[in-house]
Amino acid sequence: MKLLIVEDEIELLNTISKYLKKEEFVCETAKTYFEAEDKLASYKYDVVILDIGLPDGNGLDLLKKIKVFSPESGVLIVSAKNSLDDKLKGLDLGADDYITKPFHLAELNSRVNSLIRRRNFKGNESIVFNEIEINPNAKTVKANEESLDLTKKEFYLLLYFITNKNRVLTKEAIAEHLWGDNIDLVDNFDFIYTHMRNLRKKIKKTGANDYLQTIYGLGYKFGE
Amino acid sequence: MKLIQKTKRTYILNSIIIFIVSTTVIYFTLKNIITKRQDEKLLWDKEIIGKKIKYDYPLPIFDVEDYESKIPVNDTVYFKDTLIYQVINGAEKYEMYRQLTSIETLHGKTYKIITRSSDVKNQDFFLAITVSVGIVILLLIVTVYFVNTIIMRNAWLPFYENLEILKNFSVENNRPIHLQKTKIDEFQELNQSLIKLTDKIKSDFTNLKEFTENASHEMQTPLAIMQSKLEMLMQSENLKKDQIHQIKAIYLAGQRLSKLNKTLLLLSKIENLQFKEKEEILFNDTIERHLEIFDDFLLNKKIRVIKNFATNPKAKANPLLFDMVISNLLSNAIKHNVEHGNITIVTNDLFMSFSNSGKPLNISSDSLFERFKKDSKSPDSFGLGLAIVKKICDTNNWKINHSFIEYQHNITIYF
Numbered sequence: 313m314k315l316l317i318v319e320d321e322i323e324l325l326n327t328i329s330k331y332l333k334k335e336e337f338v339c340e341t342a343k344t345y346f347e348a349e350d351k352l353a354s355y356k357y358d359v360v361i362l363d364i365g366l367p368d369g370n371g372l373d374l375l376k377k378i379k380v381f382s383p384e385s386g387v388l389i390v391s392a393k394n395s396l397d398d399k400l401k402g403l404d405l406g407a408d409d410y411i412t413k414p415f416h417l418a419e420l421n422s423r424v425n426s427l428i429r430r431r432n433f434k435g436n437e438s439i440v441f442n443e444i445e446i447n448p449n450a451k452t453v454k455a456n457e458e459s460l461d462l463t464k465k466e467f468y469l470l471l472y473f474i475t476n477k478n479r480v481l482t483k484e485a486i487a488e489h490l491w492g493d494n495i496d497l498v499d500n501f502d503f504i505y506t507h508m509r510n511l512r513k514k515i516k517k518t519g520a521n522d523y524l525q526t527i528y529g530l531g532y533k534f535g536e
Numbered sequence: 537m538k539l540i541q542k543t544k545r546t547y548i549l550n551s552i553i554i555f556i557v558s559t560t561v562i563y564f565t566l567k568n569i570i571t572k573r574q575d576e577k578l579l580w581d582k583e584i585i586g587k588k589i590k591y592d593y594p595l596p597i598f599d600v601e602d603y604e605s606k607i608p609v610n611d612t613v614y615f616k617d618t619l620i621y622q623v624i625n626g627a628e629k630y631e632m633y634r635q636l637t638s639i640e641t642l643h644g645k646t647y648k649i650i651t652r653s654s655d656v657k658n659q660d661f662f663l664a665i666t667v668s669v670g671i672v673i674l675l676l677i678v679t680v681y682f683v684n685t686i687i688m689r690n691a692w693l694p695f696y697e698n699l700e701i702l703k704n705f706s707v708e709n710n711r712p713i714h715l716q717k718t719k720i721d722e723f724q725e726l727n728q729s730l731i732k733l734t735d736k737i738k739s740d741f742t743n744l745k746e747f748t749e750n751a752s753h754e755m756q757t758p759l760a761i762m763q764s765k766l767e768m769l770m771q772s773e774n775l776k777k778d779q780i781h782q783i784k785a786i787y788l789a790g791q792r793l794s795k796l797n798k799t800l801l802l803l804s805k806i807e808n809l810q811f812k813e814k815e816e817i818l819f820n821d822t823i824e825r826h827l828e829i830f831d832d833f834l835l836n837k838k839i840r841v842i843k844n845f846a847t848n849p850k851a852k853a854n855p856l857l858f859d860m861v862i863s864n865l866l867s868n869a870i871k872h873n874v875e876h877g878n879i880t881i882v883t884n885d886l887f888m889s890f891s892n893s894g895k896p897l898n899i900s901s902d903s904l905f906e907r908f909k910k911d912s913k914s915p916d917s918f919g920l921g922l923a924i925v926k927k928i929c930d931t932n933n934w935k936i937n938h939s940f941i942e943y944q945h946n947i948t949i950y951f
Contacts, residue, residue: 321761327764
């Protein structure tokens with residue numbers, strides 16, 4: 313998978329590309345409108361992560377160009393403005409998703425992955441992690457060839473963990489992924505444990521490994 | 537006291553004093569002049585009588601008192617006012633007379649000559665003059681009073697209208713103020729200064745709003761860098777315990793900062809009326825949707841939800857903002873609830889109310905809706921949730937209030 317990250321903040325650009333490279337994505341970067349335009353004209357990308365606030369041009373204009381150069385690329389808009397106008401405009405111009413700064417890297421990764429799944433396989437491909445298999449479209453999970461009966465929240469929790477496998481995920485990032493912006497309004501994340509515990513129990517019952525680890529002081533990690 | 541009243545009062549008070557003083561002065565001056573004339577006349581009469589006694593001696597028509605038996609008296613002349621009993625047309629009355637008594641020695645004999653003149657005529661005369669002059673003064677005062685009142689009212693009318701316009705002035709709406717024109721220079725000057733002042737306030741306010749919004753936007757990128765760097769740092773192997781603690785502390789502080797920033801941005805957006813599109817909203821559906829979202833939180837605190845919904849109440853509002861109202865009210869009702877508590881939601885066409893069990897507030901109901909006012913000691917809460925709700929209510933002209941009765945907090949929005 314080939315990604316183009318367009319972002320004028322070098323530090324942010326480096327971090328994003330470092331995080332996503334670990335996911336076996338090929339990441340190219342562009343710091344300016346000009347550079348991005350140049351790269352877009354020469355290569356094809358599966359996903360473009362596009363910051364619309366560029367110093368030498370509007371990201372929305374670049375979006376129009378992407379739709380001309382390579383209409384099959386997925387576009388994820390990154391914006392510092394949590395403004396509905398930009399969001400609607402971006403989505404109208406053919407962007408696939410929209411994320412506001414500041415964001416969790418795991419969230420960005422999960423959005424990119426779901427974008428790729430939607431684009432390339434029309435969502436029918438399963439994600440396999442050892443003995444666990446998830447079908448994101450059908451929303452079914454198999455562990456050790458046995459179907460798991462998961463609640464909606466447990467399903468998305470597992471999908472999030474597998475997408476960000478071998479990564480430390482904070483409670484805050486998990487909560488925000490599952491409950492969206494509303495999580496801002498609540499001061500107690502205790503209920504996450506409940507979902508986590510239930511999910512673990514259900515996986516273990518099939519005889520599959522318990523890949524969920526608690527990382528001291530930080531959060532959780534799914535992996536060997 | 538109003539200016540008009542104040543001037544009227546002063547005017548009336550002064551007029552009364554002037555009226556009293558002037559009529560008194562006129563009365564006494566007149567009286568003085570007339571008495572002088574009268575006295576001259578009486579003296580003149582006395583002279584004539586004296587002459588008659590001298591040359592046409594004796595004079596039988598007059599009663600001449602015999603003063604011989606008495607101690608010889610020095611010649612004296614004196615005036616006095618006296619009452620004389622009279623019967624005129626069968627009516628008895630005392631009449632005022634001016635009397636001149638003079639004792640004189642003529643031809644070696646002492647005479648007492650008394651001449652009198654009726655005061656009645658004179659008194660009537662100067663009373664008539666005083667009264668008519670008084671009436672003229674009074675009329676003048678009354679006329680001036682009414683003319684003045686009318687002039688004042690007309691002159692001040694634009695002022696009061698402008699005052700009303702200024703009372704309704706709000707920096708938040710963008711309508712320019714239209715002040716009434718007036719022909720009075722001072723008021724015209726005042727109007728111009730006011731227009732200048734309000735324009736300045738408005739532009740300052742807009743600048744401030746823009747500044748807040750821009751500052752918040754500019755903060756998003758550094759926050760994103762901070763957060764992503766920390767998340768990368770968390771992925772490192774072999775972190776020491778105290779390093780983990782420090783990373784976590786920075787991370788949580790960053791999270792709070794970005795939450796605060798997002799909320800402030802939202803508030804300024806609501807203030808800037810960036811959510812214009814309105815549509816009909818069935819609020820039962822919105823509430824049900826949010827109850828589902830908050831399901832976990834309700835379960836976690838074992839809160840019972842009691843719904844008392846009317847069939848399909850609706851209101852016109854921006855759907856995004858309405859969602860925000862519901863989610864803020866609901867999360868508020870959960871956050872400040874007790875274990876095994878309850879939430880009662882009532883909806884109908886006129887109002888929507890959220891009640892929850894909880895402890896009494898330490899702050900007043902009104903300040904509950906102010907920014908950064910919070911009752912809980914929870915560090916994660918900014919006290920902005922209800923400020924957002926209030927702001928949304930304000931922009932939609934809805935009324936919101938809070939009450940606490942029998943350990944139930946109740947927030948009601950009247951549409």
